[in-house]
């Protein structure tokens with residue numbers, strides 16, 4: 001646990017929910033929905049220990065879905081102590097099936113999968129549904145989204161069946177007295193019409209949580225915690241200009257003003273005018289008017305010299321990561337007496353890097369902005385966004401006065417343009433790429449398309465193609481436009497940008513950049529392709 005977590009003010013998290021992860025792809029979605037409702041929650045692994053549970057002290061527990069079968073010998077179990085903890089439980093999909101099985105009900109494998117939209121007929125009263133169905137309209141059904149094979153065919157003693165769908169005779173069950181509930185459908189997904197209201201009912205009415213988790217409270221709480229933890233010491237922050245590190249900078253500027261030192265490494269792999277943009281953002285004190293030390297480390301030459309002659313994408317990435325650490329470490333050594341190093345780690349990083357309590361079931365993320373700083377640096381870590389989802393980080397940034405140009409910026413990879421110049425990185429290629437990228441991004445803004453796509457950029461292809469300008473032959477480079485739509489960047493589809501728009505961008509690039517003879521548009525989705533080309 002980071003020092004920051006230990007020092008945090010607990011008031012905002014007095015009323016919290018524990019989400020137990022049984023491996024569902026929607027576990028994070030459950031947590032995000034609860035945060036949206038205004039309730040703090042954390043995701044722990046399905047095999048949480050009694051001690052961990054007691055230390056966390058939630059007011060309710062939600063059991064996620066998962067790929068296992070409750071009918072299998074080795075299916076994951078709900079920890080038994082939860083059933084006697086007197087804390088309300090809500091099992092979703094696998095969570096409901098495991099609950100039914102462990103408490104003496106019956107679950108069977110179903111030959112027919114139920115997937116997608118379904119209607120759940122409500123046959124009995126349940127306090128989980130109070131005020132959810134419109135009694136004036138005599139509403140007796142829910143519009144839900146299902147994704148399951150197994151199904152519960154008899155409920156444990158003390159439970160009653162509340163609703164059924166075409167393929168699930170028991171799509172909802174409850175032991176009202178003990179506050180144990182099961183839903184075969186997924187209330188966390190957008191397609192379940194009354195889903196958010198059901199979750200809200202569970203956490204607010206049944207678990208008696210107050211909605212304390214909101215952006216204003218979060219800013220106040222974080223500012224107080226940072227001040228408490230840092231006291232009069234100095235904090236070093238590696239600022240990349242991306243959303244996460246900018247929000248950390250704004251938060252620290254507001255909390256500790258001139259005790260903050262921001263270091264921005266110009267690795268020569270940045271976009272056009274990026275250094276100036278970051279400088280401008282910093283000089284306004286990130287909207288807070290606070291003054292603090294800002295250092296730009298000019299390391300273009302070091303990076304580009306080392307990249308010379310290197311063609312392999314993985315070698316390029318490693319080399320850039322290592323060089324970054326070296327440059328940053330050298331800079332930090334010159335700044336004596338600094339106690340804290342701040343990082344823009346956010347909650348999905350914590351979950352995905354298996355550092356979180358729920359981490360066991362997750363894949364380790366291979367992308368890192370600051371690629372593991374050496375452990376022998378004698379800093380204490382401060383990670384104020386460690387408990388926040390990306391949308392919460394953005395909201396926090398807005399609260400802190402950061403401009404939309406920063407908040408709504410598309411992600412930019414740690415290795416920068418080096419993964420967008422295929423093969424060997426050369427200054428000439430970078431320069432062409434910067435110009436083409438600026439045209440594409442500017443036009444996306446002009447046409448109101450920038451916010452509609454999740455990420456967009458240009459890729460430089462070091463191959464030459466023949467063209468014709470006036471009466472002369474042209475033999476120059478090729479660039480590709482890339483734009484994707486995605487929610488989590490794990491999967492993505494190529495964005496269907498209008499032909500007229502693509503035509504305009506292509507003409508501008510071909511007319512304005514003489515080293516380019518051909519513009520292509522990447523129509524590959526992820527998987528099987530990746531978003532970046534290298």
Ligand code: XMP
Pocket residue numbers: 317367368369411412413414415455489526529530531532533
């Ligand atoms: P891929 O290419 O793997 O990219 O589909 C998924 C998302 O991650 C970004 N990306 C990185 N971000 N360091 C980062 O901070 C990296 O090394 C890195 N590589 C890819 C990519 O831009 C996309 O948003």
